[in-house]
Amino acid sequence: MGVVQKYGGSSVATIEKIKAVAACIAEVKQSGEDIVVVASAMGKTTNALIDLARQTGGADNARELDALMATGEQTTISLLAMVLQGLGVAAVSLTGGQCGFVTNDNHSRAKIVDIRADTLKKHIAEGKVVVVAGFQGVDAQGNITTLGRGGSDTTAVALAAKLGWDCEIYTDVESIFTIDPRRCPGAKPLHHITYDEMMEMAALGAGVLETRSVELAKKYHVRLYLGKSLERDKTKGTYIMEKDSSFEYMPVTGISLSDTCAVLSIAGAPADGSCVSSLFAIISKLDINVDLISQQLLDDGTIALSFSCKPEDATLLRKTCAKNGFPYELALQSTLAKISLVGVGMITHSGIANRAFEILYQNGIRYYHISTSEISLSITVDAVNLQRAARLLADAFELCIAA
Amino acid sequence: MGVVQKYGGSSVATIEKIKAVAACIAEVKQSGEDIVVVASAMGKTTNALIDLARQTGGADNARELDALMATGEQTTISLLAMVLQGLGVAAVSLTGGQCGFVTNDNHSRAKIVDIRADTLKKHIAEGKVVVVAGFQGVDAQGNITTLGRGGSDTTAVALAAKLGWDCEIYTDVESIFTIDPRRCPGAKPLHHITYDEMMEMAALGAGVLETRSVELAKKYHVRLYLGKSLERDKTKGTYIMEKDSSFEYMPVTGISLSDTCAVLSIAGAPADGSCVSSLFAIISKLDINVDLISQQLLDDGTIALSFSCKPEDATLLRKTCAKNGFPYELALQSTLAKISLVGVGMITHSGIANRAFEILYQNGIRYYHISTSEISLSITVDAVNLQRAARLLADAFELCIAA
Numbered sequence: 001m002g003v004v005q006k007y008g009g010s011s012v013a014t015i016e017k018i019k020a021v022a023a024c025i026a027e028v029k030q031s032g033e034d035i036v037v038v039a040s041a042m043g044k045t046t047n048a049l050i051d052l053a054r055q056t057g058g059a060d061n062a063r064e065l066d067a068l069m070a071t072g073e074q075t076t077i078s079l080l081a082m083v084l085q086g087l088g089v090a091a092v093s094l095t096g097g098q099c100g101f102v103t104n105d106n107h108s109r110a111k112i113v114d115i116r117a118d119t120l121k122k123h124i125a126e127g128k129v130v131v132v133a134g135f136q137g138v139d140a141q142g143n144i145t146t147l148g149r150g151g152s153d154t155t156a157v158a159l160a161a162k163l164g165w166d167c168e169i170y171t172d173v174e175s176i177f178t179i180d181p182r183r184c185p186g187a188k189p190l191h192h193i194t195y196d197e198m199m200e201m202a203a204l205g206a207g208v209l210e211t212r213s214v215e216l217a218k219k220y221h222v223r224l225y226l227g228k229s230l231e232r233d234k235t236k237g238t239y240i241m242e243k244d245s246s247f248e249y250m251p252v253t254g255i256s257l258s259d260t261c262a263v264l265s266i267a268g269a270p271a272d273g274s275c276v277s278s279l280f281a282i283i284s285k286l287d288i289n290v291d292l293i294s295q296q297l298l299d300d301g302t303i304a305l306s307f308s309c310k311p312e313d314a315t316l317l318r319k320t321c322a323k324n325g326f327p328y329e330l331a332l333q334s335t336l337a338k339i340s341l342v343g344v345g346m347i348t349h350s351g352i353a354n355r356a357f358e359i360l361y362q363n364g365i366r367y368y369h370i371s372t373s374e375i376s377l378s379i380t381v382d383a384v385n386l387q388r389a390a391r392l393l394a395d396a397f398e399l400c401i402a403a
Numbered sequence: 404m405g406v407v408q409k410y411g412g413s414s415v416a417t418i419e420k421i422k423a424v425a426a427c428i429a430e431v432k433q434s435g436e437d438i439v440v441v442a443s444a445m446g447k448t449t450n451a452l453i454d455l456a457r458q459t460g461g462a463d464n465a466r467e468l469d470a471l472m473a474t475g476e477q478t479t480i481s482l483l484a485m486v487l488q489g490l491g492v493a494a495v496s497l498t499g500g501q502c503g504f505v506t507n508d509n510h511s512r513a514k515i516v517d518i519r520a521d522t523l524k525k526h527i528a529e530g531k532v533v534v535v536a537g538f539q540g541v542d543a544q545g546n547i548t549t550l551g552r553g554g555s556d557t558t559a560v561a562l563a564a565k566l567g568w569d570c571e572i573y574t575d576v577e578s579i580f581t582i583d584p585r586r587c588p589g590a591k592p593l594h595h596i597t598y599d600e601m602m603e604m605a606a607l608g609a610g611v612l613e614t615r616s617v618e619l620a621k622k623y624h625v626r627l628y629l630g631k632s633l634e635r636d637k638t639k640g641t642y643i644m645e646k647d648s649s650f651e652y653m654p655v656t657g658i659s660l661s662d663t664c665a666v667l668s669i670a671g672a673p674a675d676g677s678c679v680s681s682l683f684a685i686i687s688k689l690d691i692n693v694d695l696i697s698q699q700l701l702d703d704g705t706i707a708l709s710f711s712c713k714p715e716d717a718t719l720l721r722k723t724c725a726k727n728g729f730p731y732e733l734a735l736q737s738t739l740a741k742i743s744l745v746g747v748g749m750i751t752h753s754g755i756a757n758r759a760f761e762i763l764y765q766n767g768i769r770y771y772h773i774s775t776s777e778i779s780l781s782i783t784v785d786a787v788n789l790q791r792a793a794r795l796l797a798d799a800f801e802l803c804i805a806a
Contacts, residue, residue, distance in 0.1 A: 015455065015458040015459060018459070019459075019460075049478075052418065052478075052482060053481075053482065053485055055418040056418060056421070056422075056482055056485035056486040056489055057422075057485070057486060057489030057490070058484070058485030058486055058487065058488035058489030058490075059485055060488075061484065061485050061488045063495070064481040064482075064484045064485045064488070064495075064496055065481070065485070067477060067480070067481040067484075067496050067498070068477075068478060068481035068482060068485075070477070071474040071477045071478050071481075074470060074471075074473070074474045074477075075452075075455075075471060075474050077470070078456075078467040078468070078470040078471035078474075079455060079456065079459055079467075079471065081461070081464065081467045081470075082456055082459035082460070082461030082462055082464050082467045082468070082471075083459040083460060083461055084461065085461035085463075085464045085467070086459055086460030086461030087460070087461075092466070092467075093467055093470050095470070095547075097500075097545075098545050098546075098547075119544075119545065141522070142500075142501050142522065143501075144498075144501075
């Protein structure tokens, strides 16, 4: 058996930090466990490369941008492999392409199609620590692709799935918390969280783990661990796994916050579906993620539709709709924020929505859009009220340590 | 027809410089000529990467060092391709591996085994400017290799050979000069020089073009042009080609200088060849370049052998010989410098050696070792006398514009 460990950019920002990480890796290897390490670009390298690209006047060329970005991880992995060798640990670096990551050709947000892991497995069989560049692959023509922001998590989980190993994601936070601890001091660390909860949290703005990677972990039953880089005590981080009896009873596992959230609305469209389908064709073409989609049939036979997305996507969508002659006005509310309660227990605890609405009402906080899934309840509030609403709900559902 | 242009690190050191280079490339393309561009790493990037590697404690791992170094050129080519795209010129970047450069696995000084140019040719056929990372390839197992310092010149010439095109090397010097103009102000630019002369000049210390690349150009009849980056006037640079009638009459084409030159000598070794053969086995294993090899049979039946090499190689060789129990003392002279007269006309002008020796003698400059080839005459002098000797010989053979 073995483990895939992933280290984010802040964990490998300097040679000193790479050395500290290497010492942890060496310990694992010396304990007899096989290990594959996925590394991100050092510190702010990716941003620096993007800045360089912007100066070229041709940064909209996604193929070249991917080739450029891929150098970031390639630098880290060769340095990390050298440090490991310097510690006397046999190690070899593999770029995404060398590791067999074949993706589609959707540059800058490519999807993994296959992992041809022969080279990887050969190196593992030879007892080496294999250091793999996160976030990248090659398409069928050999062009370098990247998986998009957070793609290194996906690389790590995909490798763990391929190898049948556990996956440990090391980052600069200690664990997943019930709510963002920067907003709600006293937020409780979660020792366990289910894949579904984590996906809701990530998708709804918790921002610690890329949703795609959690989805992949769920699909292939990869046990994920998220912890702070260099922290050896595994009781401090969070396991992301299927629900089991060891989970504590908590109807609401966590609250996820999104500072900015634009809501777009259409009124007076015909109920025959033509409006929605032509709108969502545009949305899909622009690859915009929308949520909080809600539609109602009004008394006059027309529909009212609203949905939320990122403010910058809202701007892009309105422009594109206008250019394409989309016949309905997209009204924009841009000063909203989103708050989401997440928990696998919610489905069996019908009182939760009621309790949440009551608390907001009693405290004079208006809420606008509501959307629910089996394990989540999301609402929009005025952005200025987000902080207070979060604190009230966190207290109500016992997500913070009592002050 | 088309042209391969190579731009060195100083020509692409900043985005501004890359833009200036791109404008030149765009002009060529817009004139209707196909063009493949080979680029080096930006400015001092390669040195910066080596510095990073040194801090790892594992920089002796040549495979990882190559993977690290290769990021330098990959960065340049993607940025240059973006700049070209920004100018409206269709362009695509290819790493060494993507361009089909297959090498042996001799990391950090790999030799090109094959160029599988299908992808390259496809992009050319589609009318694109192809920007290729110099200095790199992959071995048969897909490991990233580098061709060693100056390897980008070799990349460019190899591509020109493969495509049957001319090759233009752009650098920060205007042309090849009869003698280093920093040492002899008034040195004349050479409009033409033969492959053989250029190889002698390069190997003997002129340092403008990598010898391997000239050798390759000669072998595949690639017409080479060397000029200053951004200079569009082709009468200012130097063509490196077979001798033809357009060459001016010059018995000595140029003088090449080498500041530091160590000479090692052995005396009293048996004449049966055993000593030389075991010594050169060690030299070959260490991959040390030696020249000025001279051997004489002495009256007592023993031989006297001497040869020159770089001072650092001399130290390494003496250490290795001592460790391996080589039974003869290698005497070291380390304060010498080398001066070489080069010219295809030398073979038919027997008076040249005589003239050179006379000038040095008349001016009280002692010389020690002498070695000749068909087109060159090399001698060692005390390093302190190099500058004066060079000036005297340059004047004697009319290599400088009269002051």
